[in-house]
Amino acid sequence: MAKDDQFQFTIRCYDMSGLRRSCAFYRRLISVYILYPLLLVLYCLMIFNIRYQNNVLQIASVFESVSTFGYLVARKTILLIHSSLFEEMIQDRSRFWHYDLFGERGGDKFRNQMGFCVSLIKFIWISTTICVVFRCYTPFFVEEYLVPEACYIPGNSIYSIAIIFGLEVTFYIEETFLFSVFDGFFLLMCVDLKIQFRLLNKTLRTIDFEKCHEEVCWVKLVECFEHHRFLLRKLNKAFSEFFVCMYFFTIGGMCIQLFILLDGSTDISHLIKNVTYLIVVNILVILIIIPVGEIEVEAEKLIFEIYNIDWYKSNTLRIRKFVLFWLIKAQIPVLMTGAEFLQINRSMLPQIQRVAFSVATVFGRMKGITS
Numbered sequence: 001m002a003k004d005d006q007f008q009f010t011i012r013c014y015d016m017s018g019l020r021r022s023c024a025f026y027r028r029l030i031s032v033y034i035l036y037p038l039l040l041v042l043y044c045l046m047i048f049n050i051r052y053q054n055n056v057l058q059i060a061s062v063f064e065s066v067s068t069f070g071y072l073v074a075r076k077t078i079l080l081i082h083s084s085l086f087e088e089m090i091q092d093r094s095r096f097w098h099y100d101l102f103g104e105r106g107g108d109k110f111r112n113q114m115g116f117c118v119s120l121i122k123f124i125w126i127s128t129t130i131c132v133v134f135r136c137y138t139p140f141f142v143e144e145y146l147v148p149e150a151c152y153i154p155g156n157s158i159y160s161i162a163i164i165f166g167l168e169v170t171f172y173i174e175e176t177f178l179f180s181v182f183d184g185f186f187l188l189m190c191v192d193l194k195i196q197f198r199l200l201n202k203t204l205r206t207i208d209f210e211k212c213h214e215e216v217c218w219v220k221l222v223e224c225f226e227h228h229r230f231l232l233r234k235l236n237k238a239f240s241e242f243f244v245c246m247y248f249f250t251i252g253g254m255c256i257q258l259f260i261l262l263d264g265s266t267d268i269s270h271l272i273k274n275v276t277y278l279i280v281v282n283i284l285v286i287l288i289i290i291p292v293g294e295i296e297v298e299a300e301k302l303i304f305e306i307y308n309i310d311w312y313k314s315n316t317l318r319i320r321k322f323v324l325f326w327l328i329k330a331q332i333p334v335l336m337t338g339a340e341f342l343q344i345n346r347s348m349l350p351q352i353q354r355v356a357f358s359v360a361t362v363f364g365r366m367k368g369i370t371s
Contacts (some may be wrong), residue, residue: 011181049152061150067253074245190291197298246341258360299334
């Protein structure tokens, strides 16, 4: 690991969120036993609100609210369900190889990559905070908004509006923290895993049966194999459900926005809002699929590095058998999947855009038939 732990920002946000098992009791009490049930109630009210909408712009607002808060519900639920798994991943990082394994110059390069990711997370975090502030002030400047996100307000009384408004602002703040915890942790873990695969590939290149004693080569092989197997264990399990939620929430949020854009019946303010929403959700998807793609590239290189080991020059049968066995194991692609059916790779973003555009086109044809 790096001398300066780049995960400290996300771990600090994790502690402040109240979702970590080791955090202060009062934080966990507020986050899990008070705010989480209120979040589920508020989310149900947002979904229920769709039955009272009369035009496409109002329906779009409901879809946007359901999609936006759906990300929060998914992140928080997964962090609660897999809290022990996240804790294990934090602890398991102590078993990662040191960045300076092949010199300080290479280590500095890896540290700079991690530092850039932390800076990117902080930049998005600050940008999100600014957007949240503007969003919270929307009802004071736009007459049609009673609360920042479209939601069913029981009784339509001033007290109900104040309660819903307060809850939405509270959950906006919580969502900014959970972005740093959830998405930030995923991004840093992916980059760290990519670095570990590069170190693994470099280590394999140092194995030379002609220059080194076979017992030394054997120890290196076993160490590399164990590290490879360790790297593939837990990350996908922790984020699998979120990938599925992200896929459907993104399509649901994008399709109605694309429908409005294709319909061409919006004013300039709604047009800017729709385009901004589409840009934001695409950035969130990119932050998931690009790091995953980088891991896949490094994992594919590992197969060639194993193959290039001059194992056939070894006089020991166990080494030859071991390398062949490892080659077979390494042939299995390193894939991130959602619930074992949704493959996460670089083609996912165009796929989401195509599906959302297709659904928006269907909505447009249905509107043309009914009008």
